[in-house]
Amino acid sequence: MTLLEAPLLEAMDVRKRYGDFTALDGVSLTIRDGEFVSIIGPNGAGKTTLVNVLSGFVPPTRGTVRFKGVDVAGVGPVRLARLGMARSFQLVNVFPGLTVAETLAVAVVSRLGRGRRLWASLAGDSEVRAQVADVAALFALDDRLARPARALPQGDKKLLDVASAFALRPEVIILDEPTSGVSTRDKTAIMEVLVQAAARVGIRAIIQVEHDMDIVFGYSDRIVVLHQGRVLADATPAEIRADDEVVATVVGRRAR
Amino acid sequence: MIARLVLVLACVAALVAPFAVRPYHATLMLPAFGYGVALLGLNLLFGGAGLLSFGHALFLALGAYTAAVLTTHAGVLRFETILMVAAAVAAAIALPVGLLCVRYVKIYFGVLTLAFGMLFYSFLFKFYTLTGGDEGIRVLRPTLLGRAFPDLGKVEYLTGPFYYYALGVLALATLAMWRIVRSPFGLCLAAIRENPDKAEYLGVSVRRYRLGAFVIAAVFGAVGGVLLAVPTGLADPLLAYWTHSGNLVFMLLLGGFDRLLGPLLGAFVFIFLQDSVMSITQYWRLVFGTLLAAIVIFFPRGLMALLDPRARSGA
Secondary structure, three states: OOHHHOOOEEEEEEEEEEOOEEEEEEEEEEEOOOOEEEEEOOOOOOHHHHHHHHOOOOOOOEEEEEEOOEEOOOOOHHHHHHHOEEEEOOOOOOOOOOEHHHHHHHHHHHHOOOOOOOOOOOOOOHHHHHHHHHHHHHOOOHHHOOOEHHHOOHHHHHHHHHHHHHOOOOOEEEEEOOOOOOOHHHHHHHHHHHHHHHHHHOOOEEEEEOOOHHHHHHHOOEEEEEEOOEEEEEEOHHHHHHOHHHHHHHHHHHHO | OHHHHHHHHHHHHHHHHHHHOOHHHHHHHHHHHHHHHHHHHHHHHHHHOOOOOOOOHHHHHHHHHHHHHHHHHOOOOEHHHHHHHHHHHHHHHHHHHHHHHOOOOHHHHHHHHHHHHHHHHHHHHHOHHHHOHHHOEEOOOOEEOOEOOOOOOHHHHHHOHHHHHHHHHHHHHHHHHHHHHOOHHHHHHHHHHHOHHHHHHOOOOHHHHHHHHHHHHHHHHHHHHHHHHHHHOEEOHHHHOHHHHHHHHHHHHHHOOOOOOHHHHHHHHHHHHHHHHHHHOOOHHHHHHHHHHHHHHHOOOOOHHHHOOOOOOOO
């Protein structure tokens, strides 16, 4: 294996227990450069726990998580953001009182390491302004820059959450149900925006948790199927489709 | 528009007050200047970072005692030096205290700051040899920009050069806070106030920024404390007592915490209201308690919101 093929993000034998409940039971997972990986599975399969462990939010009970070769198990979101990982959330997660421009500026300021500037004028920082405008344009939010997040429609709030993660220009982005609560027609539109934005920003890998099988099968290079805290399958969409057991236990129930 | 007009009128009033009103009322402006500076800092913590301190009087007392020790014991009378030393002492104390306090939020943060405030009060009260106990330490008249004004009596000094000096400090402090709120640092604080978990995912270290706000608030508090101590000529333990911290919170709620100038309005209204109500009845605390309840219920965004009803500007 050459250095280039070394995994970007790697989870090995990750276990997570909450008291008597085992949320993750020996999950191993490898994400390589250029991959779009979807994590699917029924409710309670451990998808969100896995995402929380991968994004450093909760430490695993056992096992390791390496990002670009660095052990990141439980290092916390701030450190991971600096290392080049960002995530969006299943539930709408915005700064209600901040405008669209301010929200994106938080990410840009953080990425540029300018948050400690007490005396600088934010409004006068042309680099921050330009990058905010860039991201806003990518996500078609540029016509509502001055609107507070709380006044946005639900779909736009979701988009703003994703856009702020993109504004960090991460190498890996984890999207927890980026299209939940959005109409089927809009889902494809959001996915198109996401994929294009990822290419523009230079994101090396996308991991998403998703319930919509059209989206999952339409966009993924690889699908990881979780069931009761274990990896039931980890294969290409075509291989998953051909696997009757997987389709029956997970996909079938979902695709109804 | 109305807010701007009021602001201009307020500035003019502050500038001409020593000539236009009786000296007594001009001297009443001085504590309002001091509290104004302190509240700008306290509001960075509350309005800016969402942390309500019930022990902020600690830093006002720290400023006042620094002025007292420097003028009485160290023979330092230069006001500029006193202000800078007070700011440095406050930052040095706020760093370890803040490190402990910003680990907590909401009521836990409030109670912990209250505890530190009372700890300092006990220290001032009990360590008689160092602090003068309940008698405190005198604060001698400082020189301003190197001038002692030996010809002026106390009232002329306070309503003359010291008045304008204090007003100048308040103006500088307001300008500084205006810049801080509009800086990248201010934006990150606002993000933390709005949604700390999301801020962390965007790489903003919540504790570090909260600590930064705590230290800045402490510095403003100490500078305010120095301004308060000169007119009274005394630093005493009551400056650190919890009721004093409570008054600061009252002023903040009175003026409104979601505007830069809300705290200044709160300070002025509080001082003048206290003076007039105290002259009418000894039960002024009862009146103030009722007033505070009414404000929280009917004007949760303070008096400033009446002047400038726009939505929160992120400040």
